[in-house]
Amino acid sequence: MSRLVFKRFVMLVPLLIGVSLFAFLLISTAPGDPVAALINPVDSSIDVTALEARRQALGLRDSLPVRYARWVGQLLTGNLGRSYATGRPVLGEMLNRVGATAQLAFMAVAVGLVIGVLAGAASALKRGTWVDTGITLLGFLVVATPPFFLGLALIFLLSLQLNLFPTGGMLTLGSGGGLGDRLSHLVMPAVVLALPFITEVTRYTRGGLIDVLKQDFIRTARGKGLRPRRVVMVHALRNALMPLVTITALALPTLLGGAIITETVFQWPGLGTLTIDAVHQRDYPVILAVTLFSALTVIAANLLADIAYSVVDPRVRYEP
Amino acid sequence: MSLAAEGAGRAGRANSAGPLRRFMRYPPAVLSLAVLAAVLAVAGFAQYVAPHDPFAIGLAAPRGMPTSANPLGVDSIGRDVLSRLLFGARASLLVGFGAVAIQALLGVVAGVLAGYFGGAVDTVLMRVADVILSFPLFVVVVAAVAIVGPSISNVILVVGFLGWPRMARIVRSQVLSLRNELFIEALGALGAGHRRILFKHILPNLVPTILITATFEVARAILLEASLSFLGMGVQPPIPSWGNILAEAQSLLVLQRMPWLWVPAGLALMVVILSVNFVGDGLRNALDPRHRS
Numbered sequence: 001m002s003r004l005v006f007k008r009f010v011m012l013v014p015l016l017i018g019v020s021l022f023a024f025l026l027i028s029t030a031p032g033d034p035v036a037a038l039i040n041p042v043d044s045s046i047d048v049t050a051l052e053a054r055r056q057a058l059g060l061r062d063s064l065p066v067r068y069a070r071w072v073g074q075l076l077t078g079n080l081g082r083s084y085a086t087g088r089p090v091l092g093e094m095l096n097r098v099g100a101t102a103q104l105a106f107m108a109v110a111v112g113l114v115i116g117v118l119a120g121a122a123s124a125l126k127r128g129t130w131v132d133t134g135i136t137l138l139g140f141l142v143v144a145t146p147p148f149f150l151g152l153a154l155i156f157l158l159s160l161q162l163n164l165f166p167t168g169g170m171l172t173l174g175s176g177g178g179l180g181d182r183l184s185h186l187v188m189p190a191v192v193l194a195l196p197f198i199t200e201v202t203r204y205t206r207g208g209l210i211d212v213l214k215q216d217f218i219r220t221a222r223g224k225g226l227r228p229r230r231v232v233m234v235h236a237l238r239n240a241l242m243p244l245v246t247i248t249a250l251a252l253p254t255l256l257g258g259a260i261i262t263e264t265v266f267q268w269p270g271l272g273t274l275t276i277d278a279v280h281q282r283d284y285p286v287i288l289a290v291t292l293f294s295a296l297t298v299i300a301a302n303l304l305a306d307i308a309y310s311v312v313d314p315r316v317r318y319e320p
Numbered sequence: 321m322s323l324a325a326e327g328a329g330r331a332g333r334a335n336s337a338g339p340l341r342r343f344m345r346y347p348p349a350v351l352s353l354a355v356l357a358a359v360l361a362v363a364g365f366a367q368y369v370a371p372h373d374p375f376a377i378g379l380a381a382p383r384g385m386p387t388s389a390n391p392l393g394v395d396s397i398g399r400d401v402l403s404r405l406l407f408g409a410r411a412s413l414l415v416g417f418g419a420v421a422i423q424a425l426l427g428v429v430a431g432v433l434a435g436y437f438g439g440a441v442d443t444v445l446m447r448v449a450d451v452i453l454s455f456p457l458f459v460v461v462v463a464a465v466a467i468v469g470p471s472i473s474n475v476i477l478v479v480g481f482l483g484w485p486r487m488a489r490i491v492r493s494q495v496l497s498l499r500n501e502l503f504i505e506a507l508g509a510l511g512a513g514h515r516r517i518l519f520k521h522i523l524p525n526l527v528p529t530i531l532i533t534a535t536f537e538v539a540r541a542i543l544l545e546a547s548l549s550f551l552g553m554g555v556q557p558p559i560p561s562w563g564n565i566l567a568e569a570q571s572l573l574v575l576q577r578m579p580w581l582w583v584p585a586g587l588a589l590m591v592v593i594l595s596v597n598f599v600g601d602g603l604r605n606a607l608d609p610r611h612r613s
Binding site for chain 2: 014015018019021022023026027029030031140141143144145146147148149152153155156160167253254256257258260261264265275276278279280282284287288290291294295297298299
């Protein structure tokens with residue numbers, strides 16, 4: 001097992017090089033540079049030769065491969081550069097925000113799993129009835145709903161009309177932010193972020209349960225007189241839910257992309273709003289760091305999915 | 321497990337009919353196709369259908385109530401919202417079809433080359449695809465648009481050039497299984513060249529897969545464009561897009577007091593995306609033999 005995991009890690013090296021190269025090349029095509037970002041555009045007294053000297057000193061005139069190598073070297077020591085907008089280290093800016101996004105993402109996963117498994121199981125057990133058709137139709141509708149539109153609609157209905165939840169933010173300012181207050185701020189953004197995940201969980205639960213219920217051991221369980229509820233809840237569902245381990249791990253990166261929209265609509269102070277602020281300010285070091293971080297999350301999630309699945313399902317033997 | 325598959329399963333005899341018949345037997349897809357045709361017509365003839373010039377400012381008081389002259393009211397700088405909504409269909413369809421045309425072209429070429437020739441070509445193309453797929457699409461699209469600048473054509477190019485790997489993977493796996501078929505092997509033995517085998521025997525067999533995949537990608541691209549425009553990173557005002565019309569609702573006053581300014585754009589997006597997905601579902605049911613229950 002550990003040798004296989006080790007091999008899987010070794011296989012990551014070329015992928016990581018490719019990903020870092022891609023992100024670096026993407027950002028290196030951006031106009032402007034750190035020196036230009038520091039000067040006052042209205043001030044015409046700036047000495048052009050001094051700027052040029054500064055660029056030389058910072059190594060901005062070096063060739064692309066040299067700059068890439070130096071950038072990777074800094075990356076490995078945790079140096080992501082400084083934000084053009086605030087002048088503070090990018091790593092610190094990201095660490096300040098990552099907690100809020102993680103909170104939102106985990107809540108979204110929880111919401112998605114609970115709603116998705118319930119809907120999927122209902123759909124499978126009532127297969128072919130109006131319940132099944134209704135849930136499938138609802139799935140189509142959910143997939144077609146732009147998350148920002150749902151977010152706005154929820155704010156309009158539940159916050160502004162019914163006054164049930166706050167319109168945005170993580171906590172009520174000045175309240176100290178008790179658990180109840182934080183949870184009520186979390187509900188709507190978590191549901192919006194979970195949207196595509198819910199339908200996926202529903203689909204896999206339904207398909208998995210339908211397959212499992214046809215199998216011999218379920219007939220055996222029924223045959224020995226177990227109550228139907230116990231057959232479904234304990235024997236069938238347990239096996240049907242195994243693919244969800246993979247689905248959940250693979251959904252994490254999608255949640256990161258979705259967070260950009262959801263956090264903007266609900267003014268959630270996470271990585272998503274950091275990204276959008278950076279984009280509007282053309283803060284390239286932050287954009288580069290966030291893009292790279294999202295790719296590392298995807299790679300880690302894929303790895304996790306592979307390993308987790310072979311742990312959950314002993315029939316799977318990982319052969320690289 | 322789509323509705324179409326369930327319906328076909330129950331219909332029983334549906335499997336023996338031709339693709340067109342099978343498509344026509346699935347009402348949601350037929351209805352959706354009609355809806356999309358209508359949207360396409362509105363987008364194409366927007367200047368004749370729209371009651372006003374979508375760029376004209378000061379027709380009525382800004383943020384005015386819906387009236388018979390302005391059925392969906394007037395936006396924050398005094399433009400007719402209904403006219404902007406009708407013209408906004410253009411951005412969605414242009415990006416949806418434009419980006420997917422690029423995706424499909426790149427994806428099919430890469431997938432066919434990788435699958436058919438294998439070896440180093442396969443390794444290089446698929447490693448590049450792996451690298452691009454390691455970035456969540458929305459994140460890397462936002463980053464790329466931030467660099468090249470937001471506009472309709474840039475959104476089309478960015479989504480096209482970053483979105484092809486999925487098509488490439490699907491096409492590649494299909495080509496791999498085709499290449500092992502006896503009839504392809506026989507063609508090789510009979511002396512048919514690569515060009516003949518690829519264009520006359522492999523590509524025609526890929527058409528259903530490409531069509532189905534591309535249809536679902538159109539829905540994704542439309543959603544992507546709307547999301548980008550909503551964030552101010554896509555279609556730039558004054559050019560209307562459903563996404564940037566919805567951006568007006570980021571003002572709490574508009575959100576709360578003027579739902580007619582933003583709800584129709586959201587519903588329009590839902591209807592179009594829903595229709596494209598239903599058409600994709602219908603196509604899959606009609607063309608993909610494995611999908612029929």
